[in-house]
Every structure is written in structure tokens, then in C-alpha cells.
Amino acid sequence: MSIEAINEQLLRAIGVGVALVELDTMSLKFRNDTFTEWFGQASPDSGVAELFPELDMADVTAAMTSGTRFAAETSFKLRRRTMTVALELNRALDDEDGIAVLVCQNITRIKELESMIDSYSMMVERNTHEIKREKEQVEKLLLNMMPRSAYEEYKTFGVVAPRVFESVSVLTLDFTDFDQILAANDPAVIVSELNDIYTSFDRIGDQFGCERVRTSGDSYFAVSGVPDPVADHAESVANAAVRFMRYLRRRNESHPVKWHARIGLAAGPVIGSVVGVQKYIYDVFGPAVAAATETRALTGPMCVAAHGSIAGLLDGRFSLTPQPARGAAAAQPPTVLELADPALAAAKGGR
Amino acid sequence: MDQTLFEKYGGFSTVSRIVLRLYDKLLDDDDIGPFFDDVDLPKLIDHQTKFVSYLMGGPASFTDAHIERAHHHLIIEDAHFDRLKELVSETLEEFSVDDADIEAIVGEFEARRPLLKRS
Numbered sequence: 001m002s003i004e005a006i007n008e009q010l011l012r013a014i015g016v017g018v019a020l021v022e023l024d025t026m027s028l029k030f031r032n033d034t035f036t037e038w039f040g041q042a043s044p045d046s047g048v049a050e051l052f053p054e055l056d057m058a059d060v061t062a063a064m065t066s067g068t069r070f071a072a073e074t075s076f077k078l079r080r081r082t083m084t085v086a087l088e089l090n091r092a093l094d095d096e097d098g099i100a101v102l103v104c105q106n107i108t109r110i111k112e113l114e115s116m117i118d119s120y121s122m123m124v125e126r127n128t129h130e131i132k133r134e135k136e137q138v139e140k141l142l143l144n145m146m147p148r149s150a151y152e153e154y155k156t157f158g159v160v161a162p163r164v165f166e167s168v169s170v171l172t173l174d175f176t177d178f179d180q181i182l183a184a185n186d187p188a189v190i191v192s193e194l195n196d197i198y199t200s201f202d203r204i205g206d207q208f209g210c211e212r213v214r215t216s217g218d219s220y221f222a223v224s225g226v227p228d229p230v231a232d233h234a235e236s237v238a239n240a241a242v243r244f245m246r247y248l249r250r251r252n253e254s255h256p257v258k259w260h261a262r263i264g265l266a267a268g269p270v271i272g273s274v275v276g277v278q279k280y281i282y283d284v285f286g287p288a289v290a291a292a293t294e295t296r297a298l299t300g301p302m303c304v305a306a307h308g309s310i311a312g313l314l315d316g317r318f319s320l321t322p323q324p325a326r327g328a329a330a331a332q333p334p335t336v337l338e339l340a341d342p343a344l345a346a347a348k349g350g351r
Numbered sequence: 352m353d354q355t356l357f358e359k360y361g362g363f364s365t366v367s368r369i370v371l372r373l374y375d376k377l378l379d380d381d382d383i384g385p386f387f388d389d390v391d392l393p394k395l396i397d398h399q400t401k402f403v404s405y406l407m408g409g410p411a412s413f414t415d416a417h418i419e420r421a422h423h424h425l426i427i428e429d430a431h432f433d434r435l436k437e438l439v440s441e442t443l444e445e446f447s448v449d450d451a452d453i454e455a456i457v458g459e460f461e462a463r464r465p466l467l468k469r470s
Contacts, residue, residue, distance in 0.1 A: 079379075080384055111392075115397065116367050116396050119397035119400045120363055124410055127410045
């Protein structure tokens with residue numbers, strides 16, 4: 001077998017479509033088996049333009065005149081499969097007759113894989129997006145339960161180390177006639193009323209730099225200075241306390257259920273930490289919390305009582321009057337001062 | 352959480368091969384091939400990738416309404432659906448999927464037969 005014969009055999013058997021194009025007429029002079037399989041025998045004279053109607057023949061001619069190479073991609077149907085080929089036309093260099101070699105590579109599989117990867121990555125992206133959204137929701141929930149700094153610590157280390165906050169102020173509040181209100185009203189009404197009131201308290205507290213730690217039934221407990229230090233934490237809670245009372249007074253004027261709160265304020269050190277493993281909650285405890293609760297118990301409805309620990313930290317805007325301890329059985333009752341709303345005090349004074 | 356079939360058989364790299372193989376078989380089949388005569392290729396691949404991933408518990412969601420809509424314009428008979436199941440089993444066998452798992456996946460197809468058939 002001659003070299004030429006071997007070459008032709010190889011050319012025919014190769015998995016790439018090969019044809020020779022006569023540039024003058026753009027007709028095909030030779031096509032190998034693969035080329036025939038893809039594009040059919042057709043008439044021997046059928047040219048590039050007929051086989052690849054998508055190609056702009058002017059471009060092809062221009063490329064062959066000015067250069068030696070033309071490349072494009074084209075798709076066609078073979079049975080019911082869409083085939084995509086990358087075709088390349090190379091001018092035979094030492095040929096004076098103007099012949100070019102047309103090579104067609106089957107890139108159908110690559111195109112199919114591209115489509116598949118696109119489809120899959122879209123799926124993955126969508127899922128990632130959903131996961132992100134869920135994560136944000138979980139984060140939001142956790143941030144309701146603990147301060148951001150504690151949450152960050154929890155996320156990084158899996159635990160939150162208890163932290164001592166040396167100087168903070170505590171506000172505790174409860175309702176004096178809660179039992180009667182409970183007995184007289186539908187539980188759903190109570191829940192909705194408390195929801196309304198506590199939400200307003202949260203908003204007021206937020207305005208003055210104190211944050212609610214928890215509520216439990218009729219008691220509401222907030223601090224200022226945890227976890228981020230607040231310079232005038234005493235003022236914060238005093239301002240919030242006064243506004244809580246104003247809010248309740250105004251609310252009671254127009255609502256059927258009348259709420260009478262007592263508030264205890266105290267300052268001092270507390271410990272803040274996440275409590276619990278399965279059901280965790282960020283909690284704050286310590287001397288200041290105990291003092292505030294104790295002080296609250298010693299005051300009357302719609303009164304704000306300040307423990308001795310906080311009295312010295314408040315400026316002159318709040319008038320503090322020593323209060324006779326109510327029902328104090330303790331041997332050493334704490335100093336309790338009644339804190340008056342500066343607005344009300346001013347109104348009284350002006351009269 | 353239990354491992355999904357999608358994870359068990361190597362995730363996307365295997366599923367993509369299964370999908371391409373299944374799609375080859377579908378196109379070459381004389382009974383159900385004609386359903387794909389005028390189909391938009393990227394759409395078909397998109398559909399197959401999601402569907403096979405979904406059936407194997409992978410990251411895709413497919414609603415019955417979606418499937419119903421996609422086949423609404425076709426007149427699919429029981430014989431066509433049976434042939435599809437055969438081709439699915441065949442393909443999965445080629446990829447050495449366990450018999451029990453093939454049964455499970457083909458069962459998923461079977462469960463959707465009413466969505467494809469137009470009554």
C-alpha cells in the first residue's frame with residue numbers, strides 16, 4: 001500500500017469530518033467517511049454554502065482571500081440529535097489551485113455538558129440562596145435571644161463564656177394587680193395586651209440605650225451597659241422607667257384593661273451569659289439584678305423606686321425622695337428612693 | 352440524615368453521566384425518540400439533569416405541576432412509559448447502581464405516570 005493510500009485510509013477513518021474545498025467555487029472535492037456520515041453524500045457539487053446555511057459566505061471568502069484560516073461553530077440535526085461542530089477552514093499553503101481543508105470537530109458532547117453544568121449550577125445557586133436565607137432567619141432568631149457579641153462568640157467557639165459587667169444598671173418591672181387582671185380577662189386578651197406593652201417598652205428602652213433581657217409573665221427585665229458599656233447607664237434606665245410609666249398612664253386612659261406597674265432600679269455588677277445547652281437563653285444575674293428586684297417589691301403601684309446603688313449616679317433632673325419601706329421584714333431594708341417623673345414634677349412645681 | 356442516592360453514587364459527576372446516557376438512549380429509541388424530535392436541546396438536558404438529580408435526592412426540586420405542564424402537549428401511552436422505565440433501568444444498570452436502588456428510582460418514575468398520561 002502506498003503512502004498516499006495509507007494517508008487516505010487514515011483520513012477516511014478518523015473521527016473528525018474532513019473535506020477539501022475548492023475556493024473558487026466553494027464546492028467540496030473530497031469528504032471523508034465521518035464528514036459524509038454527518039452531512040450526507042448530497043450531490044458531489046454541493047458547496048459550503050448549501051451544507052452550512054448559517055455561515056456568511058462573504059466572511060468565508062474574505063477570510064480565505066486575506067488570510068488562511070476561518071473558524072466557526074454550527075449546529076445541525078442528525079436524526080433527532082442536535083449536533084454542534086466546530087469547523088475550521090485552512091487554506092492549503094503551497095497550493096496554487098486555491099484549495100482549503102475543511103475540518104469539523106464534533107463538539108456536541110461539550111455543548112451538552114455545558115448545558116448540563118449550567119443547569120446544575122443554577123440549581124446549586126438557588127439552593128445556596130435558600131440556605132443563606134434560612135441561615136439569616138436562624139441568626140435573626142438567635143439575635144433575639146442574645147446580644148450580637150454573645151452570638152458571635154457562640155458561633156465561633158460554640159459556647160459563651162460568662163462575662164462580668166462591672167458597672168451596669170438594671171430595670172425590673174411587674175404589675176401590681178396581675179392576678180386580678182388574669183382572673184378578669186380572657187388569656188388571649190392578656191397575651192395580646194402584654195405583647196403590646198412589652199413591644200412598646202422595647203421600643204422606649206431601645207431609644208434610651210437599655211435592652212430587654214427577658215420577660216416572664218408579668219415581669220419585664222432590662223439592662224443598660226450589657227454587653228456594650230453605656231457611660232450613663234443609670235440615666236438610661238431612669239429615663240426608660242419614667243417613659244414606661246408615662247406610656248402606661250396614657251394607655252390606661254383609653255384602654256379597658258388598666259395596668260399598674262412597679263419599677264425597681266439598681267446599679268452595680270452583673271454577670272451575663274448564655275444559659276442552657278439545648279434551650280439556650282442569654283441571661284443576666286448578679287447583685288444589681290437582686291437589688292432591683294428587691295427594690296421593686298418595696299414600692300407601690302405606678303411608682304419607680306431607685307435602690308441606693310443607683311441614686312448617686314443620677315443627675316439632678318430626677319428628684320429622689322426617701323420612701324418609707326413597705327412591708328420590709330428584712331433586718332436591714334435597702335435604701336429606697338422614689339423617683340419622680342421630671343415632667344410631672346415640673347408641672348406640679350409650676351402650679 | 353440518611354445518605355441520598357445522589358450522594359451514594361457520587362453526586363453530580365455520576366448523575367451527569369447517567370443523564371447523558373439516558374438521553375442518548377431516549378433519542379435513539381424508535382418508540383419514544385420521536386417525542387424528542389422538536390425538543391429544544393438545552394431545555395431537555397436541563398430537564399433531565401434536574402429530574403434525575405431530584406429522583407435521587409439531589410439538589411433539585413420538581414413539582415408535580417411542573418412535570419404535568421412539561422408533558423401536557425404530548426400524547427403519552429402506557430407502552431411509552433413502560434419503555435421509558437426499561438431504558439431508565441438499563442441505564443442505571445450500566446452505572447452499577449444496586450438493584451434495590453434501581454427499583455426505588457424506577458418506582459419514583461412510576462409514581463409520576465399519571466402526570467404524564469393524558470386522559
